[in-house]
Amino acid sequence: MVQLDLVWKAALALTGLGMLFGALLAVAFRFFRVEVDPRVEELLEALPGSNCGACGLPGCEAAAEALAAGEAPPDICKAGGPDTTAAVARILGVEAETGVRRVAHIRCRGGESLSPSLAFYQGVNSCRGAMLAAGGGKSCPYGCLGLQDCADACPVNAISFGEEGVREVVIDRCTGCGICEEVCPRGLIEMVPAARRVLVRCNSRYTGKKAVSLCKVACTGCRRCEKVCPRDAIRVRDGVAYIDFERCDDCGECAAVCPTDSIQIWSTLPGHPHKGEFTVPPKARKKKASGPGHEKEGGSDSCAGEGPGED
Amino acid sequence: MSELWRYFLLFLGAALVYNILLIRFIALCPFFGISNRMETSIGMSISVIFVMVMATSVSWLAWNYALEPLGVGEFLYIPSFILVIASLVQFVEMVIKKASPPLYKAMGIYLPLITTNCAVLAAATESVKPGFFTKLNIAYHYGFLESVIYTMGVAVGFSAVLIVFAAMRERIELAPVPKFFRGVPIAFMAAALFSLAFMGFAGMFKL
Numbered sequence: 001m002v003q004l005d006l007v008w009k010a011a012l013a014l015t016g017l018g019m020l021f022g023a024l025l026a027v028a029f030r031f032f033r034v035e036v037d038p039r040v041e042e043l044l045e046a047l048p049g050s051n052c053g054a055c056g057l058p059g060c061e062a063a064a065e066a067l068a069a070g071e072a073p074p075d076i077c078k079a080g081g082p083d084t085t086a087a088v089a090r091i092l093g094v095e096a097e098t099g100v101r102r103v104a105h106i107r108c109r110g111g112e113s114l115s116p117s118l119a120f121y122q123g124v125n126s127c128r129g130a131m132l133a134a135g136g137g138k139s140c141p142y143g144c145l146g147l148q149d150c151a152d153a154c155p156v157n158a159i160s161f162g163e164e165g166v167r168e169v170v171i172d173r174c175t176g177c178g179i180c181e182e183v184c185p186r187g188l189i190e191m192v193p194a195a196r197r198v199l200v201r202c203n204s205r206y207t208g209k210k211a212v213s214l215c216k217v218a219c220t221g222c223r224r225c226e227k228v229c230p231r232d233a234i235r236v237r238d239g240v241a242y243i244d245f246e247r248c249d250d251c252g253e254c255a256a257v258c259p260t261d262s263i264q265i266w267s268t269l270p271g272h273p274h275k276g277e278f279t280v281p282p283k284a285r286k287k288k289a290s291g292p293g294h295e296k297e298g299g300s301d302s303c304a305g306e307g308p309g310e311d
Numbered sequence: 312m313s314e315l316w317r318y319f320l321l322f323l324g325a326a327l328v329y330n331i332l333l334i335r336f337i338a339l340c341p342f343f344g345i346s347n348r349m350e351t352s353i354g355m356s357i358s359v360i361f362v363m364v365m366a367t368s369v370s371w372l373a374w375n376y377a378l379e380p381l382g383v384g385e386f387l388y389i390p391s392f393i394l395v396i397a398s399l400v401q402f403v404e405m406v407i408k409k410a411s412p413p414l415y416k417a418m419g420i421y422l423p424l425i426t427t428n429c430a431v432l433a434a435a436t437e438s439v440k441p442g443f444f445t446k447l448n449i450a451y452h453y454g455f456l457e458s459v460i461y462t463m464g465v466a467v468g469f470s471a472v473l474i475v476f477a478a479m480r481e482r483i484e485l486a487p488v489p490k491f492f493r494g495v496p497i498a499f500m501a502a503a504l505f506s507l508a509f510m511g512f513a514g515m516f517k518l
Contacts, residue, residue: 009381017377017391021398028402032409124485 037068039091046087048080052155054177067092078102079155079175101194102176104158104169107203108144108188109262109278111164115140115215126152131185140215142203142240144188150180171276197250200234200241201278202262207239212260219262225254234263256281318460320516321451325464328516331430332472333502333509338430342473343498345421347484352477356470358421360463363434365403366396367462370435371455384440392435400425434465476505 043064051059055076057066066072067088074094075085081101119137121130127149130136136145146165151157156175162168171194181189188203200219204211207221221239233247234254241254241263255263261280268276331337345355370392378384378391404422407415425431437443438458451457480498488497 006383010383010387013377013381013383013387014390014394017373017394021394025398025401025405028405032405034408125487126485 037065039068040064042091043067043088046080046084046091047077048084050079050155052079052175052177052179054078054175054179079177081175102178102191103171103174103194104150104176104178104180104189105192105199106144106150106159106162106167106169106189107199107201108140108142108166109163109201109264110140110143110215110217111146111166113164114217115143121145128183128185140204140218142186142188142205143215144186149183149185150189153179153183155179193245196243196245196248197266198243198248198252198255198263199266199278200243200263202260203240205239211239217260217262219258220260222259224257224259225263228253228257252281318457321457322460322464322467324516325461326468326471327509328512328514330468330472330509330512331433331465332469333506334513335433336506337433338428338469341424341428341430342476342502343495346473346477346498347480349474349477349481352473355421355424356473358425359428359430359469360466362396362400362403362422362425363431363462363466363469364459366392366399366431367435367438367458368455369395369399371439371458374439388436388440389432392432392439396431396435430465430469434462438462438465472505472509476502479505 040061041064044061047060047063049060053059055063055072055078057063057072057076060077063072063076067074067076074089074092077084077088116139117137118139119134121133121137123129123133125148127136127145127147130145130147135141136147138145144166146161146167150167151159155177156173158170158173158175159167159180160170176191176194178191181191186203192199202215202217202219204215204218206214206218211218211220219240221236221241223236225234225241226236230251230253231247231249233244233249234241235244236242243254250265252265255261255265258280264278264280266276267279329335332339332342341355341359345351373391373395374384374388378387400422404415407422438461439453441453451461479501483497483501492500
């Protein structure tokens with residue numbers, strides 16, 4: 001038997017409840033409304049929304065609020081890159097110089113065969129953990145430990161194992177957020193403009209023979225690169241070379257004279273703008289090798305650390 | 312048996328013996344989705360306790376003053392309770408946003424998530440609708456206070472398990488887990504063992 005009255009009652013009950021709550025919400029909205037800058041919503045749309053925190057603010061919403069309030073520069077979102085900066089600038093109605101895309105660069109290439117372990121570290125798979133356990137056992141105290149910290153911290157999985165267990169950045173995935181830079185206990189990671197090709201691949205503060213004894217491809221602080229650089233863009237500080245990316249024009253002179261190949265040139269594969277490998281210009285190097293004088297001919301291992309600029 | 316003692320057992324039964332996550336396997340999505348970090352799971356827990364108790368209170372009113380007098384509760388309880396919970400969460404979000412921006416910042420992200428949380432609907436339904444869930448070995452009269460206490464038990468049980476599980480997962484992250492078990496698989500196994508342990512509470516008291 002169909003109970004027709006139930007249909008009416010059901011309709012009444014749901015309509016009643018719906019209207020009651022609807023009315024309550026409408027009234028509540030009048031009283032509890034918070035005036036929000038409409039641009040915040042738009043900005044939130046424009047930002048990547050991955051809440052990576054690279055801007056230093058807690059999430060994209062905070063960044064949108066800071067942008068709308070004018071407390072943050074339009075290029076605050078490093079992860080979003082130039083596209084996001086342009087969109088943000090459009091919403092805010094300001095002109096923004098589009099920032100340079102930056103990518104992480106790991107300043108170490110000394111794997112097991114180049115910088116042998118003095119001890120085996122067994123424990124938590126974390127570089128910070130290994131650092132606590134007598135520095136992790138690697139002979140070079142400045143080199144990459146090859147454990148998990150930067151790879152775990154990376155929000156876009158752009159850090160993988162490179163040659164011999166040293167970490168490597170997958171350039172096309174890297175958003176340049178700089179989180180890995182902060183987690184690396186050895187301060188190995190620096191953010192470099194993505195367009196730059198010539199990079200220093202060592203972080204060893206030791207100079208001369210000491211540096212080479214710990215790692216065969218260490219920067220010895222010989223200052224040959226400094227002398228050869230036509231634009232004064234490379235400087236040795238604390239025993240290791242640093243490139244001033246504002247001045248560098250990728251000429252590669254420094255890589256050509258580096259006795260230990262710790263300065264290298266990133267050459268992209270044809271057709272793959274983000275894939276490539278580090279190389280050293282061989283021809284120029286031979287020419288220079290006979291230049292400075294009292295230096296043996298031969299492999300980089302034997303002549304390293306004997307340079308005239310060593311001090 | 313004093314009334315107070317009965318309320319206490321009701322709370323305990325809802326929180327431990329019939330734990331919503333580990334014994335009844337309701338609301339497993341936030342259990343795995345939120346539990347990988349301590350901070351987020353605490354935020355979620357506070358929001359869940361708050362919303363669950365509010366939702367049950369309003370659902371109780373809706374049931375006893377609208378659905379039951381009209382005799383339509385038997386088949387309309389799900390849509391009406393969903394309506395209640397959805398509007399309530401909207402309302403709570405609005406109030407918090409106005410009254411306490413810091414609290415809104417801490418809880419804000421989880422509130423909309425909770426709207427779709429099945430545990431809230433489950434707690435509201437079984438504590439309000441007679442005969443829906445009668446496994447507790449306790450006389451249950453579906454009074455307002457009882458419903459609220461029961462729901463609080465469910466929510467506290469949910470929160471306790473979520474927080475303990477988050478702590479566990481944070482430690483598992485650092486443990487030498489075999490490669491193919493890392494991440495979610497080992498979390499599922501841990502949850503299963505955790506659930507087994509909770510089954511020890513079964514029959515803890517009988518009244």
